[in-house]
Amino acid sequence: KNQVEQSPQSLIILEGKNCTLQCNYTVSPFSNLRWYKQDTGRGPVSLTIMTFSENTKSNGRYTATLDADTKQSSLHITASQLSDSASYICVVSPVRAGTASKLTFGTGTRLQVTL
């Protein structure tokens, strides 16, 4: 069964600090991986998307890495802000143009940034 596992489940950091969230997947064959940010009470918003040939992708203070050999991805947040408090969800697609039913969502990492 295709799975996406994220760690840690939750994380508390001080404002201004950096943090790294992990995503391990068993989806195969693999096409692309996306990180979403979901604020409380809102729908997920896309941060980055990487295909199997990409190793890193940045979006402002967010940098995602991908190792397709080890099936691992990370999301690094630099100089965290209070507004970064949210759930971060890793989503893996097995095929380039597959159906929506084949997407596998992780359960997310709940990040809380405090003063």
Next chain:
Amino acid sequence: GAGVSQSPSNKVTEKGKDVELRCDPISGHTALYWYRQSLGQGLEFLIYFQGNSAPDKSGLPSDRFSAERTGGSVSTLTIQRTQQEDSAVYLCASSSYGTGPYGYTFGSGTRLTVV
């Protein structure tokens, strides 16, 4: 519209009642998806509409769940004879692409509570 709109944002219903959840996708998006997000769980695919094609209903958990998309735009997810395990956030997403996660935009969801 500017984004994916879902209504109501919150719904509390008694066990055994029917409920209808509405999704108004981004204008021009041909693909529409429904997901369910239970507490502590990843997003669960429910159903996918693409243009005039037959919908992919492979994710619907039981025959109490059904969905329609009228005129290729607004969609309604109906849950009949609701059960407590139906309590979750129901998210709708639309895309300008036929399949895959590219261009996904999520709505803010409907939080359904069955009491």
